[in-house]
Amino acid sequence: MVAIAVDGLTRTFGDVTAVDDLSFTVEDGEIFGLLGPNGAGKSTLINVLVTLLRPTAGTATVDGHDVESETAAVRDSLGIVFQEPALDEELTGAENLAFHARLYGMDRRERTERIDEILDLVGLADERDDPVGTYSGGMKRRLEIGRGLLHEPAVLFLDEPTVGLDARTRRDTWEYIQRMNREAGVTIVLTTHYIEEAEHLCDRVAVVDDGEIAAIDTPAALTASLGGDVVTLAVEGPTGALTDRLDDQSWVTEYTRTDEGVTVTVERGEARIADLVRLADDAGVTITSVDLRRPNLETVFLSLTGATIEEREAGDAERPVATEAER
Numbered sequence: 001m002v003a004i005a006v007d008g009l010t011r012t013f014g015d016v017t018a019v020d021d022l023s024f025t026v027e028d029g030e031i032f033g034l035l036g037p038n039g040a041g042k043s044t045l046i047n048v049l050v051t052l053l054r055p056t057a058g059t060a061t062v063d064g065h066d067v068e069s070e071t072a073a074v075r076d077s078l079g080i081v082f083q084e085p086a087l088d089e090e091l092t093g094a095e096n097l098a099f100h101a102r103l104y105g106m107d108r109r110e111r112t113e114r115i116d117e118i119l120d121l122v123g124l125a126d127e128r129d130d131p132v133g134t135y136s137g138g139m140k141r142r143l144e145i146g147r148g149l150l151h152e153p154a155v156l157f158l159d160e161p162t163v164g165l166d167a168r169t170r171r172d173t174w175e176y177i178q179r180m181n182r183e184a185g186v187t188i189v190l191t192t193h194y195i196e197e198a199e200h201l202c203d204r205v206a207v208v209d210d211g212e213i214a215a216i217d218t219p220a221a222l223t224a225s226l227g228g229d230v231v232t233l234a235v236e237g238p239t240g241a242l243t244d245r246l247d248d249q250s251w252v253t254e255y256t257r258t259d260e261g262v263t264v265t266v267e268r269g270e271a272r273i274a275d276l277v278r279l280a281d282d283a284g285v286t287i288t289s290v291d292l293r294r295p296n297l298e299t300v301f302l303s304l305t306g307a308t309i310e311e312r313e314a315g316d317a318e319r320p321v322a323t324e325a326e327r
């Protein structure tokens with residue numbers, strides 16, 4: 001079944017189109033990632049899906065309920081963890097959960113059982129009676145994720161779930177998110193601007209830039225779409241004699257001349273470096289350096305948008321003439 005269906009969804013703020021005519025679906029049980037730089041429109045999209053913002057145009061359903069006409073049913077079907085932590089530091093972990101369980105109208109028995117279950121699930125059973133103020137950043141995140149699952153939602157939204165956590169804690173948090181997904185059977189939709197997070201955690205990723213989805217697929221398929229590894233050869237002098245020879249090689253996916261030399265896309269780049277050096281030699285072209293890049297979601301983002309996520313976030317509006325991945 002489809003957990004989320006988005007059709008022609010648009011949300012504007014004055015002149016700014018934060019979400020621009022998006023259409024996609026998320027299947028039940030998926031971990032689905034929205035990958036893009038800050039300002040790409042990810043939070044706006046999530047806020048529309050969780051009924052905090054109304055769409056300007058288009059429709060969206062969560063667990064089969066329309067976000068505009070069935071807001072109460074949508075809210076019952078989802079849990080959300082916002083970017084900004086929202087825990088009462090003076091209360092214990094169990095008390096924080098109990099407070100929310102009461103908001104959901106659970107009776108005492110149901111509350112006790114569910115809170116024990118959640119604390120087990122997020123690995124905080126031993127710290128249940130410690131004030132949250134004494135928790136580490138990772139523990140707080142886990143408690144918030146657990147809180148989002150209290151009422152057994154069909155879909156859990158996580159807005160930048162590991163922002164501000166160190167690399168080790170980030171990886172631990174991924175494991176907990178995967179565990180929630182498997183053991184609680186909850187569909188997870190998360191936003192991230194971390195390439196690694198999208199690559200390691202998500203079943204499918206939508207690459208979001210400027211309010212639009214540039215591509216949507218599994219991380220492996222997105223990466224494979226680049227057509228292989230990129231070998232960059234810097235050479236002395238003209239490259240014509242070398243590119244003439246590249247034209248004749250069936251194993252060359254594509255190549256582009258650059259100021260410094262040639263970038264060549266090939267499968268199994270490590271096995272082709274020797275062939276490339278031999279071809280250059282035959283052509284009388286001297287190679288001064290060789291660089292091999294494996295495609296990953298960073299190179300995918302680069303090839304789709306003409307800039308890296310970091311460049312986008314630094315406000316680098318200027319798009320390079322030819323990117324590494326495009327070459």
Ligand SMILES: Nc1ncnc2c1ncn2[C@@H]1O[C@H](COP(=O)(O)OP(=O)(O)OP(=O)(O)O)[C@@H](O)[C@H]1O
Nearest residue numbers: 013016017018036037038039040041042043044045
């Ligand atoms: N309430 C608002 N009023 C005006 N403009 C807004 C509002 N909310 C978002 N925007 C604009 O919409 C665009 C998308 O913002 P959005 O917060 O959705 O991006 P994002 O990808 O989630 O980034 P972040 O992770 O920083 O929240 C930005 O240009 C932002 O300035």
